[in-house]
Amino acid sequence: MTTHAPSLYAASANPFPEQPKLAGDIAADVVVVGGGYTGLSAALHAAEAGFSVVLLESKRIGWGASGRNGGQMIPGMRWSAVDLMAEFGAGQTARLLAVANLAGERVRERIARHGIACDLRKGHFLAAAKPAHLEAMKRERDLLEQLLDYSSARIVGAADVADHVASPIYHGGMFDANGGHLHPLNYALGLAQAALDAGVRIFEDSAVTAMDHGTPVVTTTAHGRVTAQHGVLACDAFIGSVEPRLGRMTMPVANYNVATAPLSTEQARALMPSGAAVADSRFVLNYYRLSADKRLVFGGGEKYTPRPPADVAGFVRPYLERVFPQLAGVPIDYAWGGLVGVTMNRLPCFGRLGNSFYAFGWSGHGVLLTTLAGEMIADAMRGTAERFDLFAALPGKPFPGGPLLREPLYVAGMLWFALRDRL
Secondary structure (H helix, E strand, O other), X not given: OOOOOOOXXXXXXXXXXXXXXXXXXXXXXXEEEOOOHHHHHHHHHHHHOOOOEEEEOOOOOOOOHHHOOOOEEOOOOOOOHHXXXXXXXXXXXXXXXXXXXXXXXXXXXXXXXXXXXXXXEEEEEEEOOOXXXXXXXXXXXXXXXXXXXXOOEEEEOHHHHHHOOOOOOOOOEEEEEEEEEOOHHHHHHHHHHHHHHOOOEEEOOOOEEEEEOOOOEEEEEOOEEEEEEEEEEOOHHHHHHOOHHHHOOEEEEEEEEEEEOOXXXXXXXXXXXXXXXXXXXXXXXXXXXXXXXXXXXXXXXXXXXXXXXXOHHHHHHHHHHHHOHHHOOOOEEEEEEEEEEEEOOOOOEEEEEOOEEEEEOOOOOHHXXXXXXXHHHHHHHOOOOHHHHHHHOOOOOOOOOHHHHHHHHHHHHHHHHHHHHHO
């Protein structure tokens, strides 16, 4: 059985029994491919709606981004309300954000309902890397209030940044009480246990080798096959290995995190007084939070290909120490990486292939939206597809150049945005 990649999360994971490998032919109403947040949420909601459900995971539950991410619960979408408004107008923007802003509530409801021990904490702070970014945040806050009567976000001036983060590099920011942070792998494992309790049959170490989206949907692994009425593709960065047509829509991008040795209570309180998760407004952003045992969990660095650095801790450390010079030389106990599915325009991809539904391409903004996506997929299976179709109508296009040119073109684009960060 494949094990989780070494990380702080794997080292502090709640117990979860290994699930069997699929062997033989079975039938169900729904087959879900992918054991991350999207797939687990879709399976759980579908089972609660009365469907019989099989979930296939190629490795372990939460093995991909759902078990390795920064744990940041960021409200809204990757695009700002201002950008959505410019592209889609007031009506569609309000509808999109009204749905997206349900995601935090849904995650907290699931955690409470199933008693998931995942170190849930409140509050998210978006730190302004430049003065112009703070002005943009003010426009964002005002538009959210105008469109949605949204009152959870407030602007923090430069003089008050230290209420949230003891760093000299920021010019203010926006604090959102609807955001927060959690232990990502334990949240995934909690959803999986809830799914098992609801009757979902989960199979690990069961990579899909072929999937026919017709009537019925037939999903094949090396040792078995599932025949179902509906399929769900929930593989994010790895979706191309199951469905190459969808793989053209996303680029697997490497993401790296470290966790320091535990800080003292005084150090932790001084470093991040409000306890909120923090991300900055750079295009190639830094993001960080305090874990339950007072470690700084920090993600950052400009790495544009999936090939990992030889020394992940050494790669991330300069970015950590630029944000927190007072932590120069701090011991790093854990360092890990993983792949994030990034779309061309940073909007998620929702849609259908025959009798299969898909949702992927979270572009680093998926801790909240994925849980909601699973709910929307299950609703669409039951014939209530308004919310699913709203997101399925978002524009998207494949990365240019095909398999050979896709990565070099992406790297060139990222280098350009990284240069803009420095100007």
